[in-house]
Structure formats: C-alpha cells, structure tokens
Amino acid sequence: MDSDDEYTPEESGVQKTQGTPLQTFSLENLPTEFVSFLSKNEIDPAIYTVTDLPRYVRLNPDPHLTITPQDLEMELGTKVEPVPGLEAFCRLSGHIKLRNTKAYIEGRIFGMDLSSGIAVYALDVQPGEHVLDICCAPGAKLCMIAGLLTNSGHVRSDRSRASNALQMDITGTVTGVDISPHRLSTCRSLLKRHRLQQCARLFQADGTTFGVMRPSAIDTIRARIMAGNKSNNTSSAGNGSAGKRSLDRESYQNEGSSSDESMDQDGGPGLEVRQQFHSNYTQKGESSIKRQRATLERLSGFSGHTDREEEATIFNGTETEGSHEKLVPFFAPKTLRNDPQHRSEAYKYDKVIVDAECTHDGSIAHILKYESWGWDNFHKNFMSQNRLDSLMDLQRGLLMNGFRLTKAGGIIVYSTCSLSRAQNEDVIAWFLTKMHGRAVLEPLPKHALGIPTANCKRPCRSIIADALGLQQSGPGNANGIVGWHGTPEQETEMIQFQDHIMDKCLRYDPLASNTSGFFLARIRKIS
Numbered sequence: 114m115d116s117d118d119e120y121t122p123e124e125s126g127v128q129k130t131q132g133t134p135l136q137t138f139s140l141e142n143l144p145t146e147f148v149s150f151l152s153k154n155e156i157d158p159a160i161y162t163v164t165d166l167p168r169y170v171r172l173n174p175d176p177h178l179t180i181t182p183q184d185l186e187m188e189l190g191t192k193v194e195p196v197p198g199l200e201a202f203c204r205l206s207g208h209i210k211l212r213n214t215k216a217y218i219e220g221r222i223f224g225m226d227l228s229s230g231i232a233v234y235a236l237d238v239q240p241g242e243h244v245l246d247i248c249c250a251p252g253a254k255l256c257m258i259a260g261l262l263t264n265s266g267h268v269r270s271d272r273s274r275a276s277n278a279l280q281m282d283i284t285g286t287v288t289g290v291d292i293s294p295h296r297l298s299t300c301r302s303l304l305k306r307h308r309l310q311q312c313a314r315l316f317q318a319d320g321t322t323f324g325v326m327r328p329s330a331i332d333t334i335r336a337r338i339m340a341g342n343k344s345n346n347t348s349s350a351g352n353g354s355a356g357k358r359s360l361d362r363e364s365y366q367n368e369g370s371s372s373d374e375s376m377d378q379d380g381g382p383g384l385e386v387r388q389q390f391h392s393n394y395t396q397k398g399e400s401s402i403k404r405q406r407a408t409l410e411r412l413s414g415f416s417g418h419t420d421r422e423e424e425a426t427i428f429n430g431t432e433t434e435g436s437h438e439k440l441v442p443f444f445a446p447k448t449l450r451n452d453p454q455h456r457s458e459a460y461k462y463d464k465v466i467v468d469a470e471c472t473h474d475g476s477i478a479h480i481l482k483y484e485s486w487g488w489d490n491f492h493k494n495f496m497s498q499n500r501l502d503s504l505m506d507l508q509r510g511l512l513m514n515g516f517r518l519t520k521a522g523g524i525i526v527y528s529t530c531s532l533s534r535a536q537n538e539d540v541i542a543w544f545l546t547k548m549h550g551r552a553v554l555e556p557l558p559k560h561a562l563g564i565p566t567a568n569c570k571r572p573c574r575s576i577i578a579d580a581l582g583l584q585q586s587g588p589g590n591a592n593g594i595v596g597w598h599g600t601p602e603q604e605t606e607m608i609q610f611q612d613h614i615m616d617k618c619l620r621y622d623p624l625a626s627n628t629s630g631f632f633l634a635r636i637r638k639i640s
C-alpha cells in the first residue's frame with residue numbers, strides 16, 4: 114500500500130479520522146495480536162520505529178500537467194530533490210500532506226513510494242504493449258504504467274497535432290482489476306485527474322477468476338493509423354514530424370528489446386533503472402531455465418507430478434473462443450468500451466503485475482495511521498484469523514490467474530507490501546514448483562539506484578515438498594506438523610532451489626533500504 118496519500122480512512126475500512134498519525138512511535142503501542150503475528154513471521158518490530166522514511170512523489174510526465182522540481186519546491190515549501198536515474202521521481206524532505214496541495218489536485222504529482230516505482234520498472238513496459246494490473250486499486254502503479262504507455266519518453270513531449278496525440282494514446286493499454294468498487298472509484302478519479310484514461314480500462318472482479326483478455330478492438334484502429342502514417346511519411350519525407358515518429362514507434366514494436374535503445378536516445382523515463390532491470394531472453398536465460406527445470410525434476414524424483422493437469426484443476430475458466438458473457442467494465446474510454454472480449458491465446462497480455470492483497474505490515478506509514486484510526490480497525494481489516502487463513506490461497510490464486518492471462522514469453526511481476534515469508538518467498542516457491550519449468554524467475558538487481566535491499570527469506574521446505582507431491586516424513590514439530598526429509602541428493606537440490614529463490618527475488622525493508630517494506634519477484638512465462 115504505497116500510495117498512502119490515495120487512501121482515505123474510509124478506504125481502509127475506518128469510519129472516521131480521529132487525528133493525525135504520530136510522528137514518534139513506541140513499540141509498546143502495537144497490539145498484542147499484531148506483535149504475535151510479527152514474531153510468528155520473523156518480522157523485526159523495530160521497522161516501526163523508522164518513522165522518518167523519505168517521502169517520494171512522481172511528477173506527471175504529460176507536458177500539459179508537468180511541474181518542475183523547483184516549482185514544486187516553491188509550492189510545498191520543502192526541499193524537492195530529483196532521484197538520480199529514476200526520472201520523474203522526487204524525494205521530499207518534509208512530511209507534507211499532499212492531498213490538499215494545488216499540484217496534487219491539478220494532477221501534476223502522484224504520491225508513490227520508490228519501491229513501488231521499482232516494481233513497475235521491473236515490468237519493463239514498452240510502447241504498444243498490453244498490460245494487466247491485478248489488484249490495481251487505488252492505482253498508483255496503474256497510473257505509472259499508463260504514463261509509460263502514453264508518455265513514452267520524448268515522444269509525447271513534442272507532439273503538435275491532434276492526430277499525433279491520438280496515435281500516441283492508443284499504442285498500448287492497461288487493464289486494471291480490483292474487487293473493491295470504492296477503491297476502483299479512487300483509481301478512476303486518479304486516471305482522470307492525471308489525464309491517463311485514454312489507454313486504461315478498469316474491471317470490478319475477483320482477480321483469481323478474472324478472464325477478460327487484452328482489448329482487441331484497438332488493433333483495427335492502430336493498423337489504420339499505422340497505414341496512414343506510412344503514407345504520410347512517404348509524402349512528407351525529410352520534414353520529420355508525426356509520420357516519422359509513428360514509424361519509429363512501429364519499429365520499437367517489431368524490434369523487441371532494441372526498442373530500449375531507440376527510446377532512450379533522447380532520454381526516456383527511468384533510463385538507468387530500466388536498463389538495470391532489463392533482461393533479455395538470451396542464451397543465458399535459456400540455460401537458466403534448463404537449470405531450474407532440472408533442479409525441480411531431480412528434486413521431485415519423478416513423483417509423477419503433472420503441472421498441466423494441476424493448472425487445469427486450479428482454473429475453471431475456459432480459454433477457448435465461443436459464446437460467453439461479456440463483463441461490463443467499471444470504467445473504459447470510448448475506444449475500449451465495446452471490446453468483443455476475445456478469449457483465445459492470441460489475446461493474452463504482454464505483461465502482468467500482481468500487486469497482491471496482503472497484510473500490509475511493510476507499509477510503515479499505513480500501519481502507524483492505525484494509532485489514530487484505532488487498532489480495532491486494523492485487527493478487523495488485516496489480522497482476523499479467517500483472513501489470515503485464506504490469504505495465502507488468495508495470493509496463490511491471484512498469481513496463478515495472472516500467469517494464465519500472460520502470453521508465452523511475457524513477464525509477470527508479483528509484489529506485496531508484506532515482509533512475511535509466507536506471503537512472498539513461499540508463494541513464489543509454491544508457484545514455481547507447480548509450474549514445473551513453465552515459469553522461471555528472472556534476476557532483479559539487488560542495488561538498483563544504490564538502494565540496499567534486505568536479504569530474502571529461505572522458503573519453507575515443506576511447502577515445496579508438498580507442492581511437488583513428495584512424501585512428508587519425520588517426527589513432526591510441536592503442532593504435529595510433519596516435516597520433509599529427502600535423500601542426501603534431494604536435500605542438496607532442495608537447498609539449491611531455495612537459494613535460487615532467495616537470490617532472484619528482492620526485498621526492501623525500512624531498516625536496510627530506508628523505504629517502505631516491499632517484496633518483488635519477476636517471472637518469465639515460458640509456455
């Protein structure tokens with residue numbers, strides 16, 4: 114829950130604001146149930162003493178809505194420093210309430226933590242791509258994705274004609290899904306305030322079963338514009354302008370990874386971070402896939418595990434064309450409103466972000482707000498036993514469905530603002546095991562922007578063994594839960610698999626990184 118400024122007490126399930134958050138905080142104020150949750154999940158309560166984390170804003174890159182750091186500094190009356198390497202992000206010195214500022218009301222800035230920005234960069238959004246954001250509300254990441262699709266670096270900043278604006282706005286789309294209608298309303302308002310609504314549509318649905326593929330109606334419009342631009346370009350050869358740019362854009366789409374270079378000649382947004390996160394599907398990637406698959410095979414000892422069957426039992430949705438009910442969007446611009454909602458493989462998304470519902474324990478600012486909002490509300494919202502019991506299943510279901518809706522070769526980013534192992538490394542370990550080589554982790558830079566990350570936690574071996582269908586044995590712990598013990602060879606494979614997850618995923622925590630707590634995994638869908 115990074116965009117704290119987007120959350121009202123009501124959106125957090127609290128009826129009334131009873132004051133402002135404390136600037137100083139004593140650990141003794143934390144409720145007993147929460148302390149026991151932290152202890153059970155090996156989360157250091159000291160993270161809640163870091164109450165002076167820097168605040169970040171992202172400046173709207175739209176030239177009509179932009180503001181310079183200098184002007185923002187004047188308006189806010191506090192130091193505003195651009196974050197080197199992460200264009201449009203600025204660090205604020207003071208604890209300003211952004212909601213009431215002119216820059217915020219006019220859609221010139223977004224409140225967003227750095228770690229969330231890094232999650233979006235891990236998606237490596239390219240012009241023309243179709244992105245799905247599962248658990249999208251209130252919408253900080255969705256707006257950033259929409260901005261990357263419509264304001265790609267220099268392209269929009271010098272556009273001069275209306276037709277050019279249209280052409281830029283439809284080169285890619287983002288589809289947001291959330292279960293909560295009032296959070297989706299906030300998301301819709303954010304999109305409109307920041308004038309990003311042309312490429313975005315929203316659905317109120319359960320992200321574990323949502324089945325609407327990327328919009329297809331847009332293909333016809335795009336083809337028409339591309340054809341028009343080609344002839345424009347021939348007739349106006351030499352004079353630069355709109356036609357030339359549209360061809361450039363077309364070649365970005367055709368050339369795949371080389372698009373980065375062409376985009377960034379003039380300095381695209383977040384160049385440095387995008388380069389750090391960009392990882393090509395190269396020979397090196399392929400050998401890593403083979404290694405991951407072989408490890409799982411050796412570990413499972415030919416347990417007869419069939420991932421396709423498993424997947425079929427998890428999903429009850431169908432991916433075939435045929436008669437189906439169309440889902441009415443919660444919000445969609447005219448161009449995307451009457452989409453036929455094709456269901457076939459060809460309409461899967463290029464990139465999917467699953468910013469999963471979680472216990473939010475890493476979001477310091479949010480947790481500390483309950484000091485004034487009332488811990489009872491916190492307990493009701495996040496700590497009730499029912500919720501905790503079903504949360505990991507929900508996260509697994511969200512990730513599985515995100516995977517299902519991604520095209521082969523596409524990227525899925527899984528993130529949470531929890532620091533618990535169960536909601537992060539364990540979900541990833543379970544998922545990779547179930548996918549048995551059809552999904553692989555891609556490396557994420559441990560020191561992007563020079564921000565140190567915390568060590569990842571060792572995923573639970575019983576969960577991995579269970580997912581692989583391996584027999585659990587041994588004396589069992591105090592609760593009677595029986596652990597897994599393998600042959601010496603299997604033990605080695607198990608450790609390698611756990612190390613692999615710890616090595617490839619990222620954790621930010623307030624003590625190590627001086628950011629909100631955040632977990633991130635980048636997954637490539639192989640087939």
Ligand SMILES: C[S@@+](CC[C@H](N)C(=O)[O-])C[C@H]1O[C@@H](n2cnc3c(N)ncnc32)[C@H](O)[C@@H]1O
Binds near residue numbers: 116248
């Ligand atoms: C961590 S917040 C997402 C923050 C958001 N990605 C952003 O950047 O602003 C988690 C969201 O998951 C939503 N959610 C919870 N259960 C869901 C489900 N089954 N399907 C879809 N969304 C769900 C919640 O309503 C909440 O808005």
